[in-house]
Amino acid sequence: MSARAPRRPGKLTRRRFVALAGAGLAAVTAGVPAPGAALAATDPPKSGAAKPKKAAAPPAASGPGATTAHQKEFERQKASTLGVLKTIRAYALPPGGDLPVVFKPLRTPKQGR
Numbered sequence: 001m002s003a004r005a006p007r008r009p010g011k012l013t014r015r016r017f018v019a020l021a022g023a024g025l026a027a028v029t030a031g032v033p034a035p036g037a038a039l040a041a042t043d044p045p046k047s048g049a050a051k052p053k054k055a056a057a058p059p060a061a062s063g064p065g066a067t068t069a070h071q072k073e074f075e076r077q078k079a080s081t082l083g084v085l086k087t088i089r090a091y092a093l094p095p096g097g098d099l100p101v102v103f104k105p106l107r108t109p110k111q112g113r
Contacts, residue, residue: 067075
């Protein structure tokens, strides 16, 4: 059994890239802070004269009436998609009809006769 050839550290496979991109997107949408941000938040101030800042105030009224820009955009796209689906479903198709694609196998050329 032969040993696996070591990969170059700079080479990033497509599979690894997609996995990292998906993990990053999941972290962003979940609101997970970056690892460096967590360290910066827990570090005490270096000088004794500086006072720690107060925590930021929570967002304004998080009740049912308040929506974020992301939520508004999601609702707008959802309404648009539902409108398009309604239009497509309302389009009457004639009964029967030709298939959009018909499979026709191609003959391979004969080699070296």
